[in-house]
Amino acid sequence: MSALAHGFRIDEEKCQGCLACMRVCPTHAIRVRQGRARYTPERCIDCGVCLSSCQWGAIAPTTSSVKDLCGFKFRVAIPSPVLFGQFPAGISPAHISQGLLMLGFDAVWDFAVEISLVDRAIKEYLENWKGPLPLISVACPVVVRLVQVAYPRMVDQLICIQPPREIAGREAKRRYSGELGIPRDQIAAIHITPCQAKTISILEPAERVESNLDGTLGISEVYNAIVASANTMKAEPEKPPKAVPIRSAALLRSCLGDGLSQVLAHHRYLHVTGISNITQVFDDIEKGRLRNVEFVEAHSCWSGCAGGNLTVANVYVTLSKMQSLLDRLPDMDRETLAEVERRYSTEDFGLGRPILPRPARGHSGNLSERVRAVREAEALLTKLPGLDCGLCGAPTCKEMAKDVSIGDALLSECIYHSNDLQRSRESKRIPKEK
């Protein structure tokens, strides 16, 4: 089996073994051994928290680069709505779209239609669903991976409806291929993304079906070029931007968390952001405490995609800008509405294949061997100090006990059990505690 692709890589040269990433990783995927951070690919959910925590620049996101676009005849940018809230006042959506064209794109796609289509598909799916509730949105790739890794019993609750960006990629290729007579595989659909997790959902979709998108460019990677092109345009007011800006408020509303809530107005619906909050909600779902909730829309980043780790502007400034843009746009133009009506009955929004749990590490051997390892870990835990200091290179004593029980670490790597400490204790005649 080939290794799982992930949204970032750790540069061993730059890594100082400082433990910062290990401490923040929500799935305890990182260990620091021999002074270098490493991660277990099966456990990584691509949340990117490690990336933001590294002050040494040793963890870099995987995204495509503008160069990767060269191999295609036609290039469509599908920007996340968040992009439009990133820039200083005076840089309008039209400037931003024009900036993307200057970067080498041939078209910019406003995926308000796809958002509306998917919202409808979710509603219909929910109303026909007979399985366990609540259903969970798959828009955030981190949430999907969190369920696969940490809540494997809940994979059936991940809604089998593709996210709007995927539908947009498919439609953009279909449309331009028809209009321009270019084969679909010669058209690149590139998502301008607020986070590296979207990249990974394209490189390695959780449902194991090929993505409709060909790659991503981080907002931070296109930011400077857009600002530069906007400044050039503003210096030449006689040549206004040609690009089609966003048509309606529908695009932006989805990122402000009130798009789907309107559609699901008569359903019990939760909108949760921030991985620690999501964990709490998912724990409650597992415990059976949220039986009356029908749908959970969860985003790994605080305040949703506007807080993504490849954004540039402050998340609250972004949200406020998107809100004021939204107030100035028509709610839903007639053209958009007509397109939603026309496409809804004919298109398939299904995921293609169901999402399965991701098997965790250390589960080799027969049942009694696995039970023995778990019991050994329990016994080891009582010998550890319970301080979760992380100096052994594992984030908690519990994780360390598991590592030792499966032969991934030595008890002597715990500072309380290290030979050096034992020796110094003996020399100082400090009585050993039992």
Add this chain to the structure above:
Amino acid sequence: MESDVLLRKTFEVHGLDFDKAGETSAEVKAILSDIGMDPDIILRAGVVTFEAEMNVVMYAARATVIFTLTEEDLSIEVVDDGPGIPDIELALQEGYSTASDEMREMGFGYGMGLPNIKKTSDRFELGSEVGKGTRLLSVIHLNAK
């Protein structure tokens, strides 16, 4: 012949402790997931423990939950000192409930608990003596029949 016990755990559940309801089932699920058990088995064990735990929280003062794992199956035994069930057959009917309005308001007591446990188990035993308490045993086979 009963096969060797690989793991046994005992938990205490307290009546009216709605705040902690679900903790035992969460713990059982965590242990099973550490062992790398099949998700379907974990889900079923979770349902049984949760429903049994809720019954205790709603009706009994306290109970002991004994979780036992062998090579062949896992069993969940719940022994409480609650009021007991006068008519077991009736209690096992879907929708039959003696829950108070207050409990229903909290989203419990819809008469699905015991039937749900029975449905989820491969073997199910329920014995009760009014005024003394109730003993419930649910067994889940590890290898599908």
